[in-house]
Amino acid sequence: MGAGHGHRLHYHGHSVVHRAPAQCKIIALVLFVLAVVATPRTEYWAYGVDAVALAVVIAVSQVPPLYIAKRMVVEIPFVVFAVLLPFIAVGERTQFLGMTVSQHGLEAGLSLLCKITLGVIAALLLASTTEPRDIIAGLEGKLPRQIVQIMAMMVRYLDVTSDQLRRMRIARESRGFVASDPRHWPVLAQSAGAFFVRSYERGERVHLAMLSRGYTGSLPGLTTTEAVPRHWAGAMLLPALAAAAASSAWWLR
Amino acid sequence: MTAGTPSTVPVLQVSGLAYAYPDGHQALYGVDLSLARGERVSLLGPNGAGKTTLVLHLNGILEAGEGSVEVSGVRVTKQTIADVRRQVGLVFQDPDDQLFMPKVADDVAFGLANMGIKGSELTDRVQHALEQVGMAEFADRPPHHLSYGQRRRVAVATVLAMEPEILVLDEPSSNLDPASRRELADIVLSLDITVLMVTHDLPYALELCPRSVVLSDGAIVADGATGDILADEDLMRAHRLELPFGFDPRAIPHPA
Secondary structure, three states, rough: OOOOOOOOOOOOOOOOHHHHHHHHHHHHHHHHHHHOOOOOOOOOHHHHHHHHHHHHHHHOOOOHHHHHHHHHHHHHHHHHHHHHHHHHHHOOOEEEEEEEEEHHHHHHHHHHHHHHHHHHHHHHHHHOOOOHHHHHHHHHHOHHHHHHHHHHHHHHHHHHHHHHHHHHHHHHHHOOOOOOOOHHHHHHHHHHHHHHHHHHHHHHHHHHHHHHHHOOOOOOOOOOOOOOHHHHHHHHHHHHHHHHHHHHHHHHH | OOOOOOOOOOOOEEEEEEEEEOOOOEEEEEEEEEEOOOOEEEEEEEOOOOOOHHHHHOOOOOOEEEEEEEOEEEEEEOOOOHHHHEEEEEOOOHHHHOOOOHHHHHHHHHHHHHHOOOOOOOOOOOOHHHHHHOOOOOOOOOHOOOHHHHHHHHHHHHOOOOOOOOOOOOOOOOOOOHHHHHHHHHHHOOOHHHEEEOOOHHHHHHHOOOEEEEEOOEEEEEEEEHHEEEEEEEEHHHHHOOOOOOOOOOOOOOOO
C-alpha cells in the first residue's frame, strides 16, 4: 500500500502562475488580502475590480473555476455570520428584499461577504497552483525557522500518518466494526490511543535517524526556486491593482 | 585499502559490550565483534535478540553500559560522536523514518549539511549518491510519492552521501518485491564499502555476505562463513533461525 499521490488542494499544471516562485505568490496573496480588507466597505465597484483581476489570474493559471468553487465550502461559517449580521445588528432600519433589517448590519454583512469571498478565492488559487512543500520552502525567511521546520515535517508526515489511520480503519471494518452509535466510541478511543502511541514512536524513530546523520538541532535550508525581479514584478500585478482600487475608492468617496 | 591505514586496525571493533534499557531489561550481555575493512557481514538472530540495540550502539545513539565500541580505532564517546556518525552510516528499516524532508535531494543533503558541507560540493555529492542507487532523476520529487523500493534506495543514498566507512543496513530486504530486493542487492554489491547487514532474509545474507554473525539473547553465539552457519541445522534450530521452504544452502556455490 503506497502513499496517496497528489493533494486535495493542488491542481497540477504548468502555467505561469504555477511556475512562479512560492515566496512571490505568498507575499502577493498577503498584500492582495490586505488591499481588499482596506477597501472602504460600501464602494462595491472596487470589489468588482478585484474580482475581475482575480478572474483573469485564474484564467491564466488554467485552474478550472469549478475546481475552486467546490473548495469554497470552507467559507460557509463566515457566510452564515455575514447573512445573520443585518438581522442581529442594531441602529437605523431599512427595507431589503421585503424585510426590515439594520442598515448598518446590511452594509457590514455585504462587505464582509465580498471581502471573505475574494480572500478565500485568492488563497485557494495559491493552494491550487503551489505544491505544499513549495509553500513551506517559500515561507522560509519570513517565519521563524522552527515554525517552518515543524510545518515541513507536518506536510511530510501528514500522508504517512493519514495512511496509517486509514489502514487502521480498514482493519477495524474488515472485522465487522462500523462506528455508528456512541456505544462504539470506546473502540474509536482505543484506536485513537494506539494511533497516538504509534505516531509518537515514529517521531522517536525519525529523531534517531536524524541523529544518525549528525543532526545537532538545526535543519539545513530547503531548496527553493530563486526569485528574480521579473517574478516579483509579475506577482505584484494583482495586489497593485487591488491597492489602486482600494485607494481610489477612498479618494472618490 | 586506503594508503596509510594499517590493515590490522579493524574498521569496527566491539568489545565486551553490555547494555540494559532504563526499565531494567538487559538486552546485550558482553558482545564481541570485529569487522575488517571491506568485509560484508550479516547479523542474524531471532526477533528480540538485541540486533537493533547493538546497531544503535555502533554510532553512539545508545551509550554502552559496559565494554566499548571502536570505529577505525576511535572509541565512541560523547567527544567523538560527530565523527563516528559520519563514519557509520545507519539505514533504518522503515524508509519513512529516514526520509523526512519535502524533497529527495533535501533529504540526501541533510547529513552533508550537518557535516558543514555547502555549495557545489554539496550538490555534487547529493547527485553522486543518488546516482549510486539509480535514483538521480527523482531528486526533486517528494519522498512520499515514491514506491517503497525507491524510498529504501533513497534512504541508502542519504547515508552514502556522507561517505561512511561502514554501511549498516537494518532489514534491507523487508517489504520489498523480489525485483526491488535484487536491485538493492546489486547496489550493495557495487559499493566498495564495509557492510553490516541485519536481516531475517537468510538467502539474502548468503548472497551478499560471505561472513555471518548470529546474535541470540544478547550474546554472539556463532561467527563464521554464512554458508556454514546456514548449513548447521542444530545451531539454526537452537536460535529460531529457519530457511525458506526448499532452500538448501549446500546446493548453492559460495559467492565470490
